Amino acid sequence: MEHADWGTVYPWLVWLLTVMVGLGIWLSARGRQLHIRRLPAIDAMEEAVGRAVEMGRPILFVPGLADIDVPTFQAIAIAGHIARSAARYRNRVIVPVTNTVILTMAEQVLREAYAEAGAGDVFRPEDVRFLSGEQFAFASGVIGLMERERVASSFFFGNFAAESLILAEIGQRLGAIQIAGTPSTLQIPFFIAACDFTVIGEEYYAVTAYLTKEPILVGSVWGQDICRIALATFILAATVGMKWLPPIIVKFLTFPT
Amino acid sequence: MLEPVRNLWVSGLLVVGAILVSVAILAFLHQLAPSLRHRVIAVLTFFAGLYFPLEFFIPYHNFLTPWRNSVADFLRLMAAFTFGLGIINLLIIHGRHLLRWTSNAPFSLAFFSGFLLMLVIGLISHYKPTLWAQAVPKEAIGTVGFWDAAFRLFFEGALQSLNATIFALLAFFIVSAAYRAFRIRTLEAGLLMATAIVVMLANVPIGQQWLTGWIPEQSPLAWLRLEKLSHWLQTQVNAPTMRAIVFGLWVGSLAMAVRIILSLERTFTVGGQ
Numbered sequence: 001m002e003h004a005d006w007g008t009v010y011p012w013l014v015w016l017l018t019v020m021v022g023l024g025i026w027l028s029a030r031g032r033q034l035h036i037r038r039l040p041a042i043d044a045m046e047e048a049v050g051r052a053v054e055m056g057r058p059i060l061f062v063p064g065l066a067d068i069d070v071p072t073f074q075a076i077a078i079a080g081h082i083a084r085s086a087a088r089y090r091n092r093v094i095v096p097v098t099n100t101v102i103l104t105m106a107e108q109v110l111r112e113a114y115a116e117a118g119a120g121d122v123f124r125p126e127d128v129r130f131l132s133g134e135q136f137a138f139a140s141g142v143i144g145l146m147e148r149e150r151v152a153s154s155f156f157f158g159n160f161a162a163e164s165l166i167l168a169e170i171g172q173r174l175g176a177i178q179i180a181g182t183p184s185t186l187q188i189p190f191f192i193a194a195c196d197f198t199v200i201g202e203e204y205y206a207v208t209a210y211l212t213k214e215p216i217l218v219g220s221v222w223g224q225d226i227c228r229i230a231l232a233t234f235i236l237a238a239t240v241g242m243k244w245l246p247p248i249i250v251k252f253l254t255f256p257t
Numbered sequence: 258m259l260e261p262v263r264n265l266w267v268s269g270l271l272v273v274g275a276i277l278v279s280v281a282i283l284a285f286l287h288q289l290a291p292s293l294r295h296r297v298i299a300v301l302t303f304f305a306g307l308y309f310p311l312e313f314f315i316p317y318h319n320f321l322t323p324w325r326n327s328v329a330d331f332l333r334l335m336a337a338f339t340f341g342l343g344i345i346n347l348l349i350i351h352g353r354h355l356l357r358w359t360s361n362a363p364f365s366l367a368f369f370s371g372f373l374l375m376l377v378i379g380l381i382s383h384y385k386p387t388l389w390a391q392a393v394p395k396e397a398i399g400t401v402g403f404w405d406a407a408f409r410l411f412f413e414g415a416l417q418s419l420n421a422t423i424f425a426l427l428a429f430f431i432v433s434a435a436y437r438a439f440r441i442r443t444l445e446a447g448l449l450m451a452t453a454i455v456v457m458l459a460n461v462p463i464g465q466q467w468l469t470g471w472i473p474e475q476s477p478l479a480w481l482r483l484e485k486l487s488h489w490l491q492t493q494v495n496a497p498t499m500r501a502i503v504f505g506l507w508v509g510s511l512a513m514a515v516r517i518i519l520s521l522e523r524t525f526t527v528g529g530q
Contacts, residue, residue: 004314021512100343126350130343136423169430193434201502205509220512
């Protein structure tokens with residue numbers, strides 16, 4: 001499908017969802033109090049940072065097989081929050097990356113996070129490391145880092161593939177408290193098995209809103225939730241009603257091939 | 258839309274010109290007051306972010322379509338600019354270890370050896386494969402040259418084998434992770450264990466042939482055959498759950514994209530830029 005087919009429901013749905021997210025942002029910006037449910041994995045982040053501080057060991061944040069995409073931007077945003085928390089206690093956060101664009105971005109975000117917390121001297125530029133663009137070379141590099149630095153807490157957020165379990169199991173062996181979140185659905189079971197807390201599905205995109213409580217972010221998460229409820233209702237209604245719907249509507253609802 | 262320039266001088270001038278323009282734009286942005294700079298970047302982000310959605314949503318071949326490849330090339334080019342930074346980052350970190358001869362120095366030595374060896378051999382095998390080569394005897398035509406062989410030795414013989422070694426670790430880690438996941442402490446862990454046993458047994462002869470193979474295919478109890486139970490679990494339980502997760506993720510991704518295009522998401526940016 002090279003271009004949108006406006007004779008079907010799909011492009012209309014995308015714009016409808018965009019409008020709903022926009023509505024959430026607008027309502028929140030106008031001061032409406034919107035609620036996001038509690039997420040235990042995110043509540044545990046502060047605890048994980050605190051544990052690393054108590055043990056006097058660094059924190060590891062892996063933004064996955066980073067590419068220049070939405071999940072990685074979200075991962076870097078979370079890295080910024082972790083760095084801000086760690087900086088308050090003057091602890092180090094090590095961020096190994098696979099992509100050089102993300103390297104510069106992560107370095108600047110961490111530098112700023114430490115400076116904001118008044119701990120600019122604690123930040124070491126070499127803690128944000130480009131290890132390799134190769135998946136398993138990167139994985140072996142991260143394993144080496146974890147072993148040498150004896151990290152006390154590990155955060156795995158971003159796109160992951162087969163290396164997810166390798167990294168999480170090494171962390172488990174080291175006794176690190178581990179929190180993970182990924183949009184790569186095939187890796188979620190591995191993280192659930194090997195990490196202490198796992199952020200699942202849409203929760204991944206709600207992390208920054210939950211952490212910052214910024215009205216715009218909270219509003220967009222609220223908008224997403226409304227979208228999901230509306231879509232699920234729509235799917236259910238269309239599935240049940242398909243038998244009685246006229247062919248023109250069925251064609252409108254069918255995905256173009 | 259943009260055809261590659263064949264003339265070496267013209268393309269060279271274009272590259273130099275593009276670099277000068279980029280430097281000038283960066284210098285100009287640097288001179289601006291932070292609030293104005295933020296506005297300029299927000300406007301640029303908005304239009305850049307709008308290109309692909311607009312190109313897709315305007316039906317058929319539209320005025321934006323011919324530029325699609327050029328825009329994709331531009332994005333690749335931007336990424337290529339930062340590649341040197343990655344190498345510099347590696348050289349600084351490992352160079353420091355070597356100069357101070359820290360406990361990590363042997364690893365840094367391995368890095369420099371591998372880096373230089375692959376760089377030199379890769380460049381020679383690509384650009385000058387006949388360097389220092391003897392005249393090739395007629396009967397040897399078709400055999401691999403020295404530099405090509407060296408490149409293969411390090412790339413296929415070393416790098417790919419090391420990659421496979423790390424990948425192979427996964428088999429052991431799956432066992433240890435499965436052991437932890439399958440310890441029956443809660444109802445969920447029990448269910449997980451039961452479904453895992455069904456799916457695993459359905460994939461081996463002992464399950465398919467011996468345990469439930471005796472149940473006739475046409476019998477009303479045929480659904481108890483392990484392969485049928487496994488198929489049901491994977492298509493009626495696992496697949497819908499996965500789809501539901503993906504469904505939620507894509508809506509979240511859409512919202513995040515909207516926030517980025519409108520410059521509302523500033524948590525991953527530096528100083529909101």
